[in-house]
Amino acid sequence: MNKPSIPKGTRDFGTLEMQRRNYIFDTIREVYRLYGFKQIETPALELLSTLMGKYGEEGDRLLFKVLNSGDFLSSVSLEELEEKNLARLANKLCEKGLRYDLTVPFARFVVQHRNELTLPFKRFQIQPVWRADRPQKGRYREFYQCDADVVGTQSLLCEVELIQIIDEVYRRLGIATCLHLNNRKILAGIAEVVGVPDQLTEMTIAMDKCDKIGIEGVLSELSDKGFSEANLQRLQPFVHLGGSNEERLASLSTLLSSSAIGMEGIGEMRFILTTLSTLSSLSIEILLDPSLARGLGYYTGTILEVKAKDVAIGSITGGGRYDNLTGIFGLEGTSGVGISFGADRIYDVLSQLDAFPKETASSTQVLFINFGQEEVQQLLPLVQILRSRGVSVEIYPESSKLKKQMSYADSLSIPYVVLAGSEELKQGKFTLKDMVSGDQKVLSEEQLIQSLS
Secondary structure (H helix, E strand, C coil): CCCCCCCCCCCCCCHHHHHHHHHHHHHHHHHHHHCCCEECCCCCEEEHHHHCCCCHHHHHHCCCEEECCCCCCCCCCHHHHHHCCHHHHHHHHEEEEECCCCHHHHHHHHHHCHHHCCCCEEEEEEEEEECCCCCECCECCEEEEEEEEEECCCCCHHHHHHHHHHHHHHHHHCCCEEEEEEEHHHHHHHHHHHCCHHHHHHHHHHHCCHHHHHHHHHHHHHHHCCCCHHHHHHHHHHHCCCCCHHHHHHHHHHHCCCCHHHHHHHHHHHHHHHHHCCCCCCCCEEEECCCCCCCCCCCCCEEEEEEECCCCCCEEEEEEEECCCHHHHCCCCCCEEEEEEEHHHHHHHHHHHCCCCHHHHCCCCEEECCCCHHHHHHHHHHHHHHHHCCCCEEECCCCCCHHHHHHHHHHCCCCEEEECCHHHHHHCEEEEEECCCCCEEEEEHHHHHHHHC
16 A cells, blocks of 8 residues: 655645744734735636746746646547647646746736725735746745735835835844845846847846856856857856945946936836935845846846845745736736745745744643643633633643653643642642743742733
């Protein structure tokens, strides 16, 4: 008999993992609400007509497609089956797919519900997404995204606010980070100056791999794609850009002076960096990175990625400005900008840094030892009072040996245990034991409630 298993790239989460994951989700959720974002949810399944063509060729290939219900082969001829054209077969066999991200479904939501929304609309969404990718460290086929988007305004103050949110979340989580910042208009300007305006996609896909394959690898890949030696020579100053953000902006302004769209991107970048410089409370490192491209094809302005400084795991937050996304669903002229926290990668970072708070090890704050049915009945009103005050309480369900009950508390990292046998209950006395220090003290009921509340 085969052992039960789960698909590659997916995971089970036990109680400790869920407590830690909820610590991440709750932290992000609290910060989103602090900035006025409101929560929505969308279905796991979307129509393929909603998803296809929004993520580029690679994204379309990584979509999980769901077979139609019933006799899904009825619309396919024997000749088409024998031809084995998978893309064409998928279009006939599948009408739905699992969402690839939360942004495209959000754009569909905005268009579908536009008469109910007040613009600008600030939403956040914490749900799983699916990608038919090759599983590897930090990359899963099922994972959670924690998105925040603003639609209905072109104001760059939204970008500034989202960067503040990123800074606040990672400050609360205790993760040192670096935010890489760029603009699609700068990339378009680079393509113009290099002499390949029609090959922007090829150029950005290669440049986006700069961290993985290095500058020489990027140039080699572009050469293989038909970029001339002159093109590559003109690209070199951009990929070798150094200095402070102000010095990089100055260099880019000189290099892109002949490109109107490039200068527009520089103007937007200058506004964001200047505005951020007025915020003395920011702790995140910010780097203007002209090699940053981000693969998703719907970005049109600002693009950003966040990487942990102390753990090599890739991007843990990404996002950008998109001006045309709702237009593909029939709503023109609705600009948006958003970010997405990768909760699973954040979890891995906190695990490697051993940075989860110790209190996330248990959801139970205090365990009452079970000395018998009569004692438990006397304890229940007290337990009810503590729970009404927000204290998480358990009573051990059986009057087992004391050692077994104490081991239960210890294995679940429950910080406090209360012991009260029949004689103690008659006297109104309770022994409170600190499971970390081992200290014990005898308290009255009122003192116990005050101590634990």
